[in-house]
Amino acid sequence: MANLYDGKMAAIYDAMYQSFVNYDEEYAFYNNLIQENKSSSTLEIGSGTGNLAKRFAENNQNYQGLDYSDDMIAIAKERNKNCSFIQGDMRDFKLDKPVDSILITGRSTSYLITNDDVNRTFESIYKNLNENGVLIFDFIDANRFIPFTKENPSIIHEAEFQNINYKRESHWDTNNSLENFMLEWTAQYYTIINGEKEVIENDFSTVRVFTLNEIQLFLYLNNFEIIKTIDRKTYAYDTYVIVAKKIA
Structure with a gap:
């Protein structure tokens, strides 16, 4: 996986996305899905510069962020003094304790280039979710x-x-x-x-970018059951958001 948004790019990304994304709406969207599934602890993969983290912290929720870029995490930590952030690779990570829900935000799935990348990511997520935990993520519709x-x-x-x-x-x-x-x-x-x-x-x-059928099959092979599929437009891309439950 490439070193995404390191150095100067982290600050440029942070500045531009303040206009691209309404983070209050983004938080409300994901938080509604989390609450629907009665999740009390959340990991956000692709937490970036901590814009969603700020909203989770303001609402006193049990939140952790994981990102590949040290420079993005440095901005996130400066912005969110009381949040926990982990530098890590979504394809291979281990939390101290499993969580009820894991988000992959910001179309970060786009950087899972190979089938092995996708399968390793879903396998790592499976291992870090509690029983009946949910995975919520978006992807660009091919x-x-x-x-x-x-x-x-x-x-x-x-x-x-x-x-x-x-x-x-x-x-x-x-x-x-x-x-x-x-x-x-x-x-x-x-x-x-x-x-x-x-x-x-x-x-x-x-x-x-992925087709919906591809994602459905990847989830099935990695022991997830899709419980909701949302067709969602963003500032630039037509995406799907998937809510999938971990199954035994």
């Missing part, structure tokens, strides 16, 4: 996203944070030689100052 990228090879997102105007210009390569509905993503980040474009960072990732 059936809608791949046609969209072919029709829109360049996509621009704009954000404003602390009086700075940011832009991200994304390019998606839907090279058919890539396996597992993988795409190569390049992005240039820049600010607009006095009408002038100033490049602040370039980024590259290989990401994977």
Whole structure:
């Protein structure tokens, strides 16, 4: 797995996503699913810079965050002094105590490139859930996203944070030689100052999108039963959110 959002990228990501995502709505969405399943302890995988953590802490919930990026965790810890964050890999982690629910947020499933990555992740999650625990996660829908990228090879997102105007210009390569509905993503980040474009960072990732049938099969093979499927649009992508219960 690549070193995602390290160094300068962690701060840029944090600034831009304040505009991209309404974190109050995001928290309410996930918390409703957690409460429906009577979960009293939660791990968020892909906790990033701690924007959801802040909401969980404000409501005195039993919350932990796990992220691959040390730099993202450093921002999260500064923002949330009383929250617990773990640097770790979703494909292989072990909590001190199992939890009732595990979230994978922010379409972090996109970085599970191989089938082995997906299976190892679901296996690790299974081991860290209590009996009848639930897994809640989102993923980009390949059936809608791949046609969209072919029709829109360049996509621009704009954000404003602390009086700075940011832009991200994304390019998606839907090279058919890539396996597992993988795409190569390049992005240039820049600010607009006095009408002038100033490049602040370039980024590259290989990401994977999934069909709903693929996800259903992965969960079945790893002893999860889907109890809810939600078709959910985000600021940029058509996604599905899955709620799945651990079964014996």
